[in-house]
Amino acid sequence: MMLQGKNTIVYGAAGAIGGAVARGFGRAGATVHLVGRTPAALDKVAGDIRSAGGAAEVAAFDAFDEAAVDAHAAAVAERFGSLDVSFNAIGHPHAFGTPVVEMDYADLERDVTSRLRAFWLSTKAAAPHMVRQGSGVVLTFGGDGPPQAALGGLQVSLGAVEVLRRVLARELGGHGIRVLTLQTGGVPESLPEDMPEETRAEIARGLVEPTMLGRAATLDDVANAAVFAASDWARALTATKLNLTVGGVVD
Structure with missing residues (x-):
């Protein structure tokens, strides 16, 4: 298996993206350490991983709590012998449908600082252990594509994370x-379940329209790409994005 013997931490593992990647890591042989704030939701993902023959550990805490993030990363490295992959998929507030110039600055700042803080905290916690072992992979989800309105x-928060990713x-x-x-x-499958069906369909169509292949990325697409990125098969890749936009963004 591509990640056999690896220890992976997934922050936001109860969400659609985090859960899909966590299950993918489990299928690939990794021990998956699930982090989030809702124990029941984390337990469900862990159960899926274990039912498929994988290994999963659950830790319920707020990933914006620096001391908790640091302590958990240290515990994983000490108890399991390594910390090989850190993936941050924490959800963040944003105001879809609102032009930036119509936002209060506090709301814009919250969008940027929450996403940036989450990625910074998780990477800062993993880095000492990865430095000590001389290897590791840090993944984030997002990317800064062509500017879109409203x-x-x-997008401002995603751009900030991309700059930090390059520096890291x-x-x-x-x-x-x-x-x-x-x-x-x-990813249409990641749209909130409580969203009105008509709204979901409209947004899904909007996600498909810019693509070249007439479809958007799926959760399985994201999970498979994450497994590849975390594996030694991708050992020549760093400081870049894996473009899963199905041709929506041309490099």
């Missing part, structure tokens, strides 16, 4: 640590 602070790749590369982004144009 997305609130979402430079600073950590000398220690054998790779830093990558998984970029999609949006």
Whole structure:
């Protein structure tokens, strides 16, 4: 298996993206450490992984709590012998449908700082252990595609994370640590379940329209790309994005 013997931490593992990637890591042989704030939702993902023959551990805490994030990463490295992959998929507030100039600055700032803080905290916690072992992979989900209107602070926050990702790749590369982004144009399956069906359908159509293959990325697409990115098959890749936009973004 591509991730056999690896220890992976997935922050936001109860969400659609985090859960899909966690299950993918489990299928690939990794021990998956699930982090989130809702024990019951984490237990469900862990149960799926274990039912498929994988190994999963659950830790319920707020991933914006620096002390808790640091302590958990240290415990994983000490108890299991390594910390090989850190993937941050924490959801963040944003104001879809709102032009940036119509937002209060506090709301825009919250969008940017929450996403940036989550990625920074999780990477900062993993880095000492990865540096010590001379290897590791840090993944984030997002990417900064062509500017779009009325997305609130979402794209601004994603752009900020991309700058941090590039800096981290430079600073950590000398220690054998790779830093990558998984970029999609949006995953229809990840839309909130309580969203009105008509709204879901309209948004899904909007996600498909810019693509070249007439479909958007699926949760399985994201999970498979994450497994590849975290594996030694991708050992030449760092400081870049894996473009999963199905042709919506042309590199």
